[in-house]
Amino acid sequence: MAADLAEDGEFDVTIADHSRDALARAARRGGRVHLLESDLRDPQVLARTVSGYGLVLGALPSSIGFEALRVLIQAGRPYCDISFMPQDALELDEAARARGSTAVVDCGVAPGLSNMLAGAAARRLRPCERIEIFVGGIPRRPEWPFFYKAGFSPADVVEEYVRPARLVEAGRVVVRDALSDVEPVEFPGVGPLEAFNTDGLRTLISTLDVPSMSEKTVRYRGHAELMRVFRETGLFRMEPVLVEGVAVRPRDLTAALLFPRWMYHEGEEDLTVLRVVGYGRLDGAPSRLVWEMVDGGDPSTATSSMARTTALPAVAVARLLASGRLEGPGVIPPERIGEDPELLREVLEYLSARAIRIEERRERAAT
Amino acid sequence: MAADLAEDGEFDVTIADHSRDALARAARRGGRVHLLESDLRDPQVLARTVSGYGLVLGALPSSIGFEALRVLIQAGRPYCDISFMPQDALELDEAARARGSTAVVDCGVAPGLSNMLAGAAARRLRPCERIEIFVGGIPRRPEWPFFYKAGFSPADVVEEYVRPARLVEAGRVVVRDALSDVEPVEFPGVGPLEAFNTDGLRTLISTLDVPSMSEKTVRYRGHAELMRVFRETGLFRMEPVLVEGVAVRPRDLTAALLFPRWMYHEGEEDLTVLRVVGYGRLDGAPSRLVWEMVDGGDPSTATSSMARTTALPAVAVARLLASGRLEGPGVIPPERIGEDPELLREVLEYLSARAIRIEERRERAAT
Numbered sequence: 001m002a003a004d005l006a007e008d009g010e011f012d013v014t015i016a017d018h019s020r021d022a023l024a025r026a027a028r029r030g031g032r033v034h035l036l037e038s039d040l041r042d043p044q045v046l047a048r049t050v051s052g053y054g055l056v057l058g059a060l061p062s063s064i065g066f067e068a069l070r071v072l073i074q075a076g077r078p079y080c081d082i083s084f085m086p087q088d089a090l091e092l093d094e095a096a097r098a099r100g101s102t103a104v105v106d107c108g109v110a111p112g113l114s115n116m117l118a119g120a121a122a123r124r125l126r127p128c129e130r131i132e133i134f135v136g137g138i139p140r141r142p143e144w145p146f147f148y149k150a151g152f153s154p155a156d157v158v159e160e161y162v163r164p165a166r167l168v169e170a171g172r173v174v175v176r177d178a179l180s181d182v183e184p185v186e187f188p189g190v191g192p193l194e195a196f197n198t199d200g201l202r203t204l205i206s207t208l209d210v211p212s213m214s215e216k217t218v219r220y221r222g223h224a225e226l227m228r229v230f231r232e233t234g235l236f237r238m239e240p241v242l243v244e245g246v247a248v249r250p251r252d253l254t255a256a257l258l259f260p261r262w263m264y265h266e267g268e269e270d271l272t273v274l275r276v277v278g279y280g281r282l283d284g285a286p287s288r289l290v291w292e293m294v295d296g297g298d299p300s301t302a303t304s305s306m307a308r309t310t311a312l313p314a315v316a317v318a319r320l321l322a323s324g325r326l327e328g329p330g331v332i333p334p335e336r337i338g339e340d341p342e343l344l345r346e347v348l349e350y351l352s353a354r355a356i357r358i359e360e361r362r363e364r365a366a367t
Numbered sequence: 368m369a370a371d372l373a374e375d376g377e378f379d380v381t382i383a384d385h386s387r388d389a390l391a392r393a394a395r396r397g398g399r400v401h402l403l404e405s406d407l408r409d410p411q412v413l414a415r416t417v418s419g420y421g422l423v424l425g426a427l428p429s430s431i432g433f434e435a436l437r438v439l440i441q442a443g444r445p446y447c448d449i450s451f452m453p454q455d456a457l458e459l460d461e462a463a464r465a466r467g468s469t470a471v472v473d474c475g476v477a478p479g480l481s482n483m484l485a486g487a488a489a490r491r492l493r494p495c496e497r498i499e500i501f502v503g504g505i506p507r508r509p510e511w512p513f514f515y516k517a518g519f520s521p522a523d524v525v526e527e528y529v530r531p532a533r534l535v536e537a538g539r540v541v542v543r544d545a546l547s548d549v550e551p552v553e554f555p556g557v558g559p560l561e562a563f564n565t566d567g568l569r570t571l572i573s574t575l576d577v578p579s580m581s582e583k584t585v586r587y588r589g590h591a592e593l594m595r596v597f598r599e600t601g602l603f604r605m606e607p608v609l610v611e612g613v614a615v616r617p618r619d620l621t622a623a624l625l626f627p628r629w630m631y632h633e634g635e636e637d638l639t640v641l642r643v644v645g646y647g648r649l650d651g652a653p654s655r656l657v658w659e660m661v662d663g664g665d666p667s668t669a670t671s672s673m674a675r676t677t678a679l680p681a682v683a684v685a686r687l688l689a690s691g692r693l694e695g696p697g698v699i700p701p702e703r704i705g706e707d708p709e710l711l712r713e714v715l716e717y718l719s720a721r722a723i724r725i726e727e728r729r730e731r732a733a734t
Contacts, residue, residue: 229513241620242623244616253620
């Protein structure tokens with residue numbers, strides 16, 4: 001994010017982090033950026049830190065994302081966030097409106113780009129009857145036994161595999177087990193994949209008036225069954241088990257054994273796949289709108305696809321905020337951007353200029 | 368074993384065990400038996416305990432099987448053992464001959480019955496070019512996710528899944544990973560099964576002059592891949608891993624989570640499948656000799672198939688020892704019984720009278 005924003009000299013960019021090492025790594029990525037060592041877990045430190053800036057991007061751990069959003073709203077600084085917070089950011093919408101603050105949340109690839117495209121589907125299809133989102137970050141070359149590496153926190157991946165998934169069916173929210181309804185899926189040049197329920201709809205559940213919506217996570221085929229067995233065996237449990245007289249949380253041991261195997265090694269390539277399908281009518285005819293992305297990393301900057309596709313939508317939105325083309329006040333989920341054809345076009349053009357290409361198809365179909 | 372030996376009044380039977388509960392349970396199985404509380408882990412106690420008896424059957428944990436065999440040989444009592452000891456019992460053959468003692472070891476279903484049939488194949492085929500053994504104890508009704516329950520110590524099952532497997536190929540011993548060379552197999556009325564390498568040949572490696580031999584464990588299809596993943600993940604490791612500052616042996620935690628799922632519940636039916644195939648020539652023609660068993664439990668006595676098929680070959684052999692039809696001295700592996708048509712016939716008839724039926728087929732075949 002910082003490197004992209006600093007690139008064209010339009011912005012004066014400062015990176016704040018509590019880790020000096022992380023700051024040094026960020027600086028090595030290039031671009032003229034200032035570094036600020038600052039423990040942002042402390043709301044008062046965070047409030048002081050952001051007070052001198054005209055625009056703030058948040059890439060904080062999910063555990064402190066909601067509190068940081070609250071601080072930013074109070075600080076009255078335009079904010080664009082990619083924290084995968086477990087709370088509902090829209091609960092702070094009223095406070096943001098009262099304070100005259102603007103915060104765009106969930107601004108990564110999914111949630112993020114997926115929400116924008118879902119918003120576009122909901123707007124263009126009359127009516128929009130169903131939205132399906134398929135998304136996953138996977139290694140380019142899958143390896144036995146997991147066919148998977150974690151492009152972000154592996155603990156959050158496990159959390160995704162245990163947290164019940166909320167779907168919308170016949171206009172109502174229904175809850176399914178994570179890893180359920182496994183189905184084969186295909187993406188061009190990647191194969192064979194599968195998709196399964198995870199709790200990814202988030203704000204879409206309340207913001208879009210579409211009677212049927214699902215988000216599924218994509219992996220290479222076979223991964224879901226293994227994770228289902230791990231979960232069933234109890235290996236993801238948080239409740240301690242007595243082992244030779246010592247209380248052990250199974251998930252901690254599983255993490256110790258599993259996560260090193262889920263780490264990308266230096267230079268290993270990853271892929272991010274995303275498909276959003278809207279079902280409904282276009283000019284009265286049963287139709288499908290399909291957006292599809294298969295993104296690899298950028299070898300020239302040693303940046304993973306997961307990093308690029310998560311960071312750059314946020315930068316695109318930050319640029320919209322900075323230019324005043326996106327205005328609040330309020331807590332704005334990305335689907336609102338997708339509902340505005342001009343804003344969406346700008347985001348997609350910005351991404352395309354950075355080689356993140358989203359194909360759009362319009363298909364006649366029985367719905 | 369005790370119930371069967373006590374049944375016809377031919378023997379005066381005493382059961383010795385260090386656990387009063389185990390003795391009480393054994394007594395409830397019926398038959399007129401004496402009970403003796405005795406800690407057989409102590410070699411001196413074991414020697415004293417067996418000194419008053421004319422014939423001894425051993426069903427001791429594998430960890431003390433070899434030491435017990437040594438004691439029995441010194442005690443000069445005919446001995447028939449089903450301890451799955453990791454050591455090579457034949458190392459004590461010389462001592463047994465010197466002392467004039469006779470001990471038949473590995474006298475269960477496999478090792479045991481499988482060795483007898485392998486011995487028969489090696490004798491009858493001229494030459495015998497290859498012997499394949501397939502054996503497994505499985506639930507009658509497989510359940511997701513493991514399609515398996517453990518009919519004996521689950522810790523020994525895991526040991527089977529990690530210990531390298533010794534095979535004989537082109538006259539030489541080769542070592543393969545356990546759980547390797549997974550192949551589909553079929554047994555009548557049971558399905559779909561798979562078989563994979565485990566270290567089951569034991570004495571056959573040195574006693575039979577057959578250039579190609581393998582023993583594979585049989586499970587419902589899909590089990591081996593799961594166990595390979597568990598092993599690869601490190602869940603069967605014995606070396607401690609630091610988890611939140613505490614050293615934990617992964618296999619201990621895995622056992623705590625897995626073994627309760629591998630337990631048969633009260634009244635649940637199991638199956639034991641066994642197939643021994645000898646390849647070679649009969650009267651000069653390329654032929655196969657095939658023995659096949661599919662055994663269920665005995666609902667009338669609530670005895671599992673694994674218990675019946677493990678115990679009754681040992682009882683058959685004990686009866687041969689008691690009647691003097693099987694003579695030593697020495698440590699005798701069961702394949703020696705299979706090499707004697709009369710002794711094998713007696714064992715198979717004895718088993719058949721107890722509803723353990725082994726079908727024999729002779730097939731013309733390209734070898």
